[in-house]
Amino acid sequence: MESRASRRRRISGAMLHAFxxxxxxxxxxxxxxxxxxxxxxxxxxxxxxLLTTQPSYIHDTIGVLxxxxxxxxxxxxxxxxxxxxxxxxxxxxxxxxxxxxxxxxISFAVETLTGIPSVVFGLVGMxxxxxxMGFSAGVLSGGLTxxxxxxxxxxxxxxxxxxxxxxxYREGALALGSGRWHMVRTVVLPNALDGIATGxxxxxxxxVGESAALLYxxxxxxxxxxxxxxxxxxxxxxxxxxxxxxxxxxxxxxxFSVATILMVITxxxxxxxxxxxxxxxEKEKEHE
Numbered sequence: 001m002e003s004r005a006s007r008r009r010r011i012s013g014a015m016l017h018a019f020x021x022x023x024x025x026x027x028x029x030x031x032x033x034x035x036x037x038x039x040x041x042x043x044x045x046x047x048x049x050l051l052t053t054q055p056s057y058i059h060d061t062i063g064v065l066x067x068x069x070x071x072x073x074x075x076x077x078x079x080x081x082x083x084x085x086x087x088x089x090x091x092x093x094x095x096x097x098x099x100x101x102x103x104x105x106i107s108f109a110v111e112t113l114t115g116i117p118s119v120v121f122g123l124v125g126m127x128x129x130x131x132x133m134g135f136s137a138g139v140l141s142g143g144l145t146x147x148x149x150x151x152x153x154x155x156x157x158x159x160x161x162x163x164x165x166x167x168x169y170r171e172g173a174l175a176l177g178s179g180r181w182h183m184v185r186t187v188v189l190p191n192a193l194d195g196i197a198t199g200x201x202x203x204x205x206x207x208v209g210e211s212a213a214l215l216y217x218x219x220x221x222x223x224x225x226x227x228x229x230x231x232x233x234x235x236x237x238x239x240x241x242x243x244x245x246x247x248x249x250x251x252x253x254x255x256f257s258v259a260t261i262l263m264v265i266t267x268x269x270x271x272x273x274x275x276x277x278x279x280x281x282e283k284e285k286e287h288e
Contacts, residue, residue, distance in 0.1 A: 035263060042260030045253045054224040062245075062254050064261070066224040070139060070235040073227055074218065075207050077143025078150065083200060085147070086154025093155075094162040095184050114152040121149045122213035129217065140231040142218030146210060150203040157202065161195025162188060198276045205269040209262065211239035220244060238262055 053063030089106070097103045125145030126137075135141045165188050173183040189196075219234025222241065236244065238258055246255035 038256060038259050038263055041253075042256035042258075042263075045257035046260060050254070050257060055222050062251065064238065064241055064254075064258060066222050067236055067238045067241040067258070068261075069224070070218070070230060071208060071237040071239075073139045073230050073235065074143045074146060074214070074237055075204055076227075077139055077231075078146040078207050079200065079204065081144060081147040082151050082154050082203065086151050086199075087158050087196060089151075090155050090158035090162060091184060091189075094159055095180065095188065110152045110155050113148070114156075116149075117212075118149060118210055119212040119216075121145055122216035125213060126216040136232040136234075137217060137219035138221075138231055138233045139218060139227075139235050142214045142235070142237075145213050145217045146207050149210070149213060150206050153203045153206065154196075154199050157199025158192065158196050161192035161199075164195065165191045194276055198273055201269055201273045201276065205266060205273075208237075208265055208269070209239060211237070211243055214240050215243070238265075 049061065050063055051068070052065055053061055054066045055062050093103060093106060097106075122145060125141060125148070129135045129141040129144055130137060169187050169191065170183055173187045174180075178186070214237055218237060218240065220236050220240060221234030222236050222244070223233075225233050225235065238261060242255055242258045242262070245251040245258065
């Protein structure tokens with residue numbers, strides 16, 4: 001006969017399982033409703049003209065091609081700065097650092113940067129890059145600001161990937177006569193490459209979805225510019241364009257179309273992250 005305590009544990013377990021399942025179902029339902037609503041409102045407005053033209057008051061047309069290119073420009077600038085800086089910082093912390101107080105200081109700085117709101121990055125970026133350095137509001141100022149903002153993401157993911165490389169690899173390379181830098185360059189970094197790529201994809205996702213910091217540093221310009229011109233010219237990304245069309249111009253149909261484009265980009269980035277993570281897991285199993 002089942003005891004009262006066993007019955008109570010079984011009932012508690014069943015209730016916990018039902019609560020967990022219900023919570024997961026609610027999260028999935030809310031996500032499906034949000035994505036579905038955005039897609040239903042946004043997909044009908046996505047046309048070839050919207051994606052391949054720029055806004056024109058003369059011809060009464062609305063296009064987001066400048067915003068798509070500005071988003072790409074800012075991603076290129078930010079990643080060109082943050083990848084070498086973040087990877088080198090992680091390599092130092094993992095392979096070279098022996099000064100514990102300095103390591104704790106760097107780790108504290110990384111954790112602090114992670115918790116700072118993006119609007120604060122925008123304000124500091126405006127004060128430093130635009131007012132102190134003399135840059136104009138544009139892709140360069142926005143990209144440098146976002147590089148500082150996503151730096152903790154690159155450092156954290158790279159550091160975890162480097163620490164996941166077995167010490168036996170390092171010891172074997174050093175035993176064969178490699179110097180420390182040669183060992184890091186030819187053994188450690190190649191085995192941590194998938195994890196570094198995952199961190200870069202996550203950083204790109206945050207850059208693409210950022211708007212608050214860019215309002216202060218990149219500007220609101222929606223004119224089609226080349227890369228070199230956009231560096232020092234007001235250049236609105238897709239997220240800033242979403243803000244402009246939704247609040248200042250009242251073009252809700254265009255705003256939902258831009259939101260749909262951003263959702264698709266975000267989903268593709270998440271899919272890429274999942275794919276890279278899966279390959280990383282398969283490689284680790286092969287090594288085991």
